[in-house]
Amino acid sequence: MKKTTKLMVIGLSLIFALSMVYAQGTSPEKRLKKRIAVFDFDDKTNHAYHWWTGQPVGEGMADMLVTSLVKTGNYQVYERQEIQKIMQEQSMGQTGAVTQESAAQVGKLLGVELAIFGAVTEFGYSEGTVGGALKQKGLGLGVKSTKATVAVDVRFVNTTTGEIITAESVRKEESKKGLSVSTAKIDYENQSAFDESIVGKATRQAVDAVVEFVNNTTPSLPWQAKIIKGDGPIFINVGAVSGVQNNDQFVVYRAGEELVDPDTGLSLGAVETKVGTIKVTNNNVGNGKASQCVAVEGSGFQRNDLVRLQ
Secondary structure, three states: OHHHHHHHHHHHHHHHHHHHHHHHHOOHHHHOOEEEEEOOOEEOOOOOOEOOOOOEHHHHHHHHHHHHHHHHOOEEEEOHHHHHHHHHHOOOOOOOOOOHHHHHHHHHHHOOOEEEEEEEEEEEEEEEEEEEEEEEOOEEEEEEEEEEEEEEEEEEEEOOOOOEEEEEEEEEEEEEEEEEEOOOOOOOOOHHHHHHOHHHHHHHHHHHHHHHHHHHHHHHOOOOEEEEEOOOOEEEOOOHHHOOOOOOEEEEEEEEEEEEOOOOOOEEEEEEEEEEEEEEEEEEEOOOOEEEEEEEEEOOOOOOOEEEOO
């Protein structure tokens, strides 16, 4: 018995040690989280259906997308409150419509690599009678075939260049047959009821498809951060929340004049100068949203200097 217990302790100790080595040895390329801004989707369905929270459909789908992206553990996601604050400060979005240009501008101010916006183009039910119908007290009662359709168009914007790098259309359907009562509107009392409904299931499928598009798109986007403060202690705007670890080293660049395409007006980047290299000494500044660093090479680091892996 004692021998078995001793072996179990040794085994558990080895597993723990290996897990620690793996966590510490994970390369920054795999560990650092890309940052994403999710804008409320425009609602082009022209219906009065609202979510159980009282939100319009476009807001509800955007919230579901934010939650799903966060649950992957691969992204740092900015949502409505942070985005609206920036838009109000910049006097943007009075029309209520998010554009490629405004998404790129807000995303750049937030410091994210990817901005997502789009529109809900279909959301609702259609019914057809399968068998005979029975009229009772003004309600249409019978065997119904009910189909829910949810469709959304999404655009992914590279905030560095302002370009749309992915444009996708997603359309999902769910159906069921059974005894049903025709109603004029959808009324959900709680999230569970919505999730179990066929329109809820179709919505979930649509959101999952968008998450898959994000997973396929982000690997090609270069990770980037910025210097918050460069004189004295150096601070950068990413920390443990973004996957930064102590002793991580980053290369710092300073952007020169922006090169703008005269035909499209899109940014083609800028002439950059290497300023030096920094190392993280404390990745838990501001509850893990920022890091303190020291200079390894170079000097004269300034606010808004670009921080990259290489």
